[in-house]
Amino acid sequence: MMSMKKEASSLSELGFDVNFGAGFFRQVPSSVCDNGEGTQRQRRPTKVSVIGAGDVGMAIAQTILTQGLADEIALVDADAGRVRGEMLDLQHAAAFLPRVRIVAGTDVLALTRGSDLAIVTLPGARPVGHRGVELLRKNVAVLREVVPAVAEGSPESLLLVVSNPVDVLAYAAWKLSGFPASRVIGSGTNLDSSRLRRLLADHLGVGAQDVHAYMVGEHGGSAVALWSSISVGGMPVLSYLQKTHASFDGEALEGIRRAVVGGACEVIGLKGYASWAIGYSVASLARSLLRDQRRVHPVSVLAKGFIPGDDHQVFLSLPARLGRGGVLGVAAELELTADEESTLRRSAETLWEHCQALGI
Amino acid sequence: MHKASSLSELGFNAGTASSGFFRPVADDSPPTPSAAHRRLTKVSVIGAGNVGMAIAQTILTQNLADEIALVDALPDKLRGEALDLQHAAAFLPRVRIVSDTDAAVTRNSDLVVITAGARQIPGETRLNLLQRNVALYRKIVPPVAEHSPEALLLVVSNPVDVLTYVAWKLSGFPASRVIGSGTNLDSSRFRFLIAEHLDVNAQDVQAYMVGEHGDSSVAIWSSISVGGMPAFKSLRDSHLNFDEEALEGIRRAVVGGAYEVIGLKGYTSWAIGYSVASLAASLLRDQRRVHPVSVLASGFHGISDGHDVFLSLPARLGRAGILGVAEMDLTEAEAAQLRRSAKTLWENCQLLGL
Numbered sequence: 009m010m011s012m013k014k015e016a017s018s019l020s021e022l023g024f025d026v027n028f029g030a031g032f033f034r035q036v037p038s039s040v041c042d043n044g045e046g047t048q049r050q051r052r053p054t055k056v057s058v059i060g061a062g063d064v065g066m067a068i069a070q071t072i073l074t075q076g077l078a079d080e081i082a083l084v085d086a087d088a089g090r091v092r093g094e095m096l097d098l099q100h101a102a103a104f105l106p107r108v109r110i111v112a113g114t115d116v117l118a119l120t121r122g123s124d125l126a127i128v129t130l131p132g133a134r135p136v137g138h139r140g141v142e143l144l145r146k147n148v149a150v151l152r153e154v155v156p157a158v159a160e161g162s163p164e165s166l167l168l169v170v171s172n173p174v175d176v177l178a179y180a181a182w183k184l185s186g187f188p189a190s191r192v193i194g195s196g197t198n199l200d201s202s203r204l205r206r207l208l209a210d211h212l213g214v215g216a217q218d219v220h221a222y223m224v225g226e227h228g229g230s231a232v233a234l235w236s237s238i239s240v241g242g243m244p245v246l247s248y249l250q251k252t253h254a255s256f257d258g259e260a261l262e263g264i265r266r267a268v269v270g271g272a273c274e275v276i277g278l279k280g281y282a283s284w285a286i287g288y289s290v291a292s293l294a295r296s297l298l299r300d301q302r303r304v305h306p307v308s309v310l311a312k313g314f315i316p317g318d319d320h321q322v323f324l325s326l327p328a329r330l331g332r333g334g335v336l337g338v339a340a341e342l343e344l345t346a347d348e349e350s351t352l353r354r355s356a357e358t359l360w361e362h363c364q365a366l367g368i
Numbered sequence: 369m370h371k372a373s374s375l376s377e378l379g380f381n382a383g384t385a386s387s388g389f390f391r392p393v394a395d396d397s398p399p400t401p402s403a404a405h406r407r408l409t410k411v412s413v414i415g416a417g418n419v420g421m422a423i424a425q426t427i428l429t430q431n432l433a434d435e436i437a438l439v440d441a442l443p444d445k446l447r448g449e450a451l452d453l454q455h456a457a458a459f460l461p462r463v464r465i466v467s468d469t470d471a472a473v474t475r476n477s478d479l480v481v482i483t484a485g486a487r488q489i490p491g492e493t494r495l496n497l498l499q500r501n502v503a504l505y506r507k508i509v510p511p512v513a514e515h516s517p518e519a520l521l522l523v524v525s526n527p528v529d530v531l532t533y534v535a536w537k538l539s540g541f542p543a544s545r546v547i548g549s550g551t552n553l554d555s556s557r558f559r560f561l562i563a564e565h566l567d568v569n570a571q572d573v574q575a576y577m578v579g580e581h582g583d584s585s586v587a588i589w590s591s592i593s594v595g596g597m598p599a600f601k602s603l604r605d606s607h608l609n610f611d612e613e614a615l616e617g618i619r620r621a622v623v624g625g626a627y628e629v630i631g632l633k634g635y636t637s638w639a640i641g642y643s644v645a646s647l648a649a650s651l652l653r654d655q656r657r658v659h660p661v662s663v664l665a666s667g668f669h670g671i672s673d674g675h676d677v678f679l680s681l682p683a684r685l686g687r688a689g690i691l692g693v694a695e696m697d698l699t700e701a702e703a704a705q706l707r708r709s710a711k712t713l714w715e716n717c718q719l720l721g722l
Contacts (some may be wrong), residue, residue, distance in 0.1 A: 015624040019565035021616040025606040032566055032602050037676060045417035067425075074429045092633025100625055102563060102570035103556035129649065197466035202458035211375040211456065213387050216457035241390065248389050252381040262667050263378040269373050271455055274371045278448025284425055292459040 051198050057120040059154055061085035061094050062310040065315035067287030076106055077294050082119040083112040116154050121161035130171035148180050148366055149173055155184040166297055170195045170290055174227045176362045178308045179322040183368040191334040194308025196325035197231050197288040201306050203271045222306045224325045226279030226355035233265045233349050300332035309335050315352045320360040387555050408434035409652055412474035414508055416440035416449045422641030425482055431461055437474050438467040471511040477519045480512050485525030502534055502720050509538035520651050520689050523548045528581045530716055531680040532662045537722040545689040548662025550586050550680030551577040553643040555594035555660045557625045576660050578680045580709035586702055587619045654687035661691050669703045679711040
């Protein structure tokens with residue numbers, strides 16, 4: 009078996025003078041016109057940190073790298089060997105990508121310092137039953153270690169939580185960070201909405217990007233599809249769906265909704281984990297945030313005051329305008345049916361109970 | 369737990385043209401036959417493991433294909449991977465993603481990337497592993513070639529030089545349409561190390577590793593050029609104690625890079641994904657870019673014309689495949705190393721009975 013020795017990772021480790029570059033390219037002479045103002049304040053490079061270098065974290069990091077969204081990427085994980093391997097695997101592609109500084113290790117504070125966006129991914133797939141409670145407790149314990157360190161090193165950062173149960177964990181991260189709620193987001197139903205849009209798009213023969221449809225509420229089995237607001241090409245879709253169904257009733261729509269929320273479980277059941285889709289979903293959020301795109305995404309935000317009849321301080325997914333400042337605004341004029349409202353209120357109640365039990 | 373993957377499975381009628389959600393314009397003439405449309409670009413990836421999926425995903429992100437087909441022997445894993453890509457539909461331009469254990473799904477591909485390969489059993493000889501891989505290729509390559517007789521074939525499985533030869537023989541394709549990923553990635557690692565040292569962008573470092581991919585690859589020091597300047601002499605002058613060992617140290621760091629990643633994370637994926645996507649872009653978009661890839665090397669650098677071996681040389685790549693191979697100026701020592709590799713490769717190839 010090949011020895012696992014650490015390879016030289018720089019020419020200076022191999023005896024080549026580290027100051028070589030200074031001679032190979034020489035600087036222009038200082039200009040006599042230098043007005044003495046000193047170096048211009050250069051725009052800081054855009055830095056994204058990904059905490060958790062598992063399948064999800066790495067799919068996110070790699071997609072962000074490929075899409076050219078960051079100048080610097082920090083990878084943090086408790087497993088020093090694995091995260092170093094992941095870093096090298098990305099660095100080796102240097103000839104095929106624009107120059108991006110990639111660092112990796114186990115020290116959250118040191119590595120994430122100065123981040124514009126910190127993305128937290130934690131272990132575990134969708135929790136089921138009491139295993140879910142165990143997983144939640146473990147993940148909150150990790151957040152207690154990780155989030156304050158991120159907040160200390162990057163007090164202006166945006167914080168994006170991508171682990172389940174995402175709404176509770178986003179709340180926990182918000183509390184632990186001390187950040188304004190506008191700078192803390194959970195990935196929420198952004199990906200579920202993509203699945204819904206794909207199903208409808210394939211059915212209608214259009215591109216998914218032209219299907220405007222939102223899943224909102226509690227991420228997971230109770231997510232709500234806002235049927236009445238789905239539109240394509242300026243046309244509402246719901247009545248068309250009703251007309252074309254063999255025997256339309258509430259169950260028909262519920263069938264679609266279940267297919268959507270079950271999507272991740274299905275992938276996990278087949279390949280053991282889900283990674284690519286969440287990678288693209290989070291990269292899409294990263295782009296809207298870092299490039300100040302003002303795009304509307306259904307993500308887990310502080311929903312207090314947005315659900316009629318509910319005032320709990322909980323995070324759940326609503327269509328939110330995202331930009332460089334984080335959550336610029338949340339949809340305030342949603343037209344919800346009575347059923348949709350009551351489902352959201354129920355979710356808020358349940359989430360509030362979970363959040364209170366955290367003791368944060 | 370097969371979930372519904374379409375609305376029609378859930379009882380919704382896919383609308384016909386006349387009663388559908390979108391109606392065609394009033395038009396007396398018959399619709400343009402689809403054969404008249406320029407075909408969409410289709411890439412197939414054989415092998416949905418870490419390497420195959422990193423390649424497929426990078427090709428998808430870089431929007432190089434209109435259709436991607438995935439093939440693997442494991443049906444659940446395959447379907448899971450295809451779904452995982454399909455679920456991202458709202459975040460990507462529309463790409464048709466299909467998958468099947470049957471190679472027929474690769475029909476009419478423009479490019480077929482082969483990553484399938486047997487894993488080495490502890491204690492297994494290289495020759496035995498090679499023979500198992502040949503058996504695998506005998507199952508994979510002929511159907512692929514039959515379903516896409518005009519395709520470009522890109523071999524990634526290791527040992528890549530031998531398996532590219534195998535794929536060429538089994539496909540019956542002209543050698544210009546059969547390419548091995550070769551030292552394209554090694555060269556990237558080489559360029560990265562030099563670029564970090566010079567504090568320049570790796571894309572501005574021209575440097576080639578050639579020959580047999582793996583432990584015996586050859587670094588062409590004289591080929592290193594940055595900003596129009598040959599870098600070798602300056603690199604040499606900057607070394608505290610320059611000798612052959614210093615260069616060999618760099619070469620080993622490059623070759624060892626893959627082993628190090630495997631030792632740390634269990635496999636490599638991202639880098640080879642970007643490397644192959646880069647080759648795919650040059651091929652599919654007819655970029656005429658020069659990449660060090662595994663090509664039929666007989667007749668180059670004193671390698672005997674009769675020895676049909678594949679090894680990496682800088683080659684111009686475009687839509688028709690390998691458009692030409694660089695006639696590099698090698699030192700006698702470098703050419704001798706290539707010839708030595710060619711000899712070993714030829715001996716291995718002859719044992720395969722193709």
